[in-house]
Amino acid sequence: MKIYEAQAAPNPRRVRVxxxxxxxxxxxxxxxxxxxxxxxxxxxxxxxxxxxxVLELDDGAHIAESVAxxxxxxxxxxxxxxFGIGARERALVEMWQRRVELYLFIPIADSFRQRHEFFKGRIRQVPEYAEAQRQNAEERLAWLDAELANRRFIAGDQYSIADITAMVGIDFGRVSKIAIQPGQKNLARWHAEVSARPSAKA
Amino acid sequence: MKIYEAQAAPNPRRVRVxxxxxxxxxxxxxxxxxxxxxxxxxxxxxxxxxxxxVLELDDGAHIAESVAxxxxxxxxxxxxxxFGIGARERALVEMWQRRVELYLFIPIADSFRQRHEFFKGRIRQVPEYAEAQRQNAEERLAWLDAELANRRFIAGDQYSIADITAMVGIDFGRVSKIAIQPGQKNLARWHAEVSARPSAKA
Incomplete structure (x- = not known):
């Protein structure tokens, strides 16, 4: 068993954490x-x-996609x-994992991918979409800050894969100047806590 | 328990199927x-x-996101x-569910959302991105056709949530004139089979 990865990219970091x-x-x-x-x-x-x-199993099967x-x-x-325990909690963790991936992590990634030199010639770039997604990401940070007013982690009282996706996404925002704002105290408190776990350095 | 939905939208159809x-x-x-x-x-x-x-549970909890x-x-x-049985199969189904969602269903949805009148004023529209995603979706149909040369369903020999996501996405492509091409025989064979299941009419 081994994992093909790239140290600096955000998706591999999700798996390492x-x-x-x-x-x-x-x-x-x-x-x-x-x-x-x-x-x-x-x-x-x-x-x-x-x-x-990509995870390579000993039988030669390849499993791509971080969450898989x-x-x-x-x-x-x-x-x-x-990923939670029991039907209800597993569904709620999956909901939050998807929310922070689809509506925060991906907009942050698009802010980079859709206009940065690195992806020129690799994907169909639309710089105007990079800007739209940057604005979307900033709105979602404000929303997530409000959500975190009453609970410790993204999906509830327990640390989960949703925290990993959100932390890695937000940290990757640095390259597009997307960041937690000074007034976003709940988000800052949460980010400090998840970043202090030893896994954050993986 | 009940589900809030909208009959004509693609994501609710995924859950109904x-x-x-x-x-x-x-x-x-x-x-x-x-x-x-x-x-x-x-x-x-x-x-x-x-x-x-959105699924509403009897205890009042709300679970959003079709896959959750x-x-x-x-x-x-x-x-x-x-969703498969056992670690290996569950991971492969999740990989395929994500592939057809992120790289086919979402590009098809963006082709509509990013330029159609319906979403004007509801989201930040970038029509140029709609066109880029239309081209991306067409490339992924060609890729999926090749993938289906050697197996019956998207994730293997068994029908799975990946087939539901792919079928609903491709059917929604009609509004953006994205469709299986005449030469894509494997994709056409698969689409005919999944569409013939009684669940496809749900």
Missing amino acids: FLAEKGIQVPYEQIDIGKAVNRQPEFRKINPLAGVP ICRYFEEIHPAPPL | FLAEKGIQVPYEQIDIGKAVNRQPEFRKINPLAGVP ICRYFEEIHPAPPL
Whole structure:
């Protein structure tokens, strides 16, 4: 078993933090995304969509998509639970994981991808969309700050995969100058707490 | 228990098809998205992000996000399994559900949302991005056609939530003139099969 990843990219960090929380060690193989190694035919046999990370199982199966990789480890190594326990909590964690991914992490990523030199020629860039998503992301930070007024973590009283997605997304906002604002005290309190966990350095 | 939804929108259809496959009946309450009832303060108490569908549990909890609602029913009513069985298969289904959602369903939805009159004033529209996503969606249909050369369903030999997401997304492509092309025989074969299931009419 090994994981193909790229140290500086945000999605691989989600998996590294998740595994650190579980106390699981998996060998990593670095893919040079700066040289677009992930877009070459050899890597596309591993993931035709060219994304990292990808988990390679011992039987040769390849599991792409950060959340799918995390799900695999949740199943084989349930403690501590990071997707919730029981139908109700699992659904609520999934709701929050999706909310922070679709409406915060992805807008922050788009703010970078849709206008930065790095993605020129790699995707169809629309710089005007980068700006729209930057504004969307800032609105969602304000919304998330309000949501965090009455609970410790994104999905409730327990740290979960939703916290990982939100933390990694917000930290990646730095490259697009998207940041927690001075008045957003709840978000700042939450961010300080999740960032102080040893897993945040993974 | 009930589900707030809107009959004509694609995300609610994902949940209806899922529940039909499970043989579960849940009362529905229609929300008039044409009149933007979902964007008014009363509905935002149910889902601050204004999306439908939303599942309301008997204890008053609200679960938004189609896949989170489906996950809830998978947990309380596991048969037939639509998220896979066992760590490996569950991870592969999740990978495929995410691939068809992030790289096909969402581009198809963006092709509509980012330029159609319906979303004017509701979201920050960037028509140029609608066109980029239309082209992305067409490329992904070609890719998916190739993927389906050697297996019956999106995630393998079993029908899963990934088939539901892909079918609903592709059917919604009609409003943006995105469609399976004449040469895409594998995709056409798969689409005919999933569309013939009674659940497709839900």
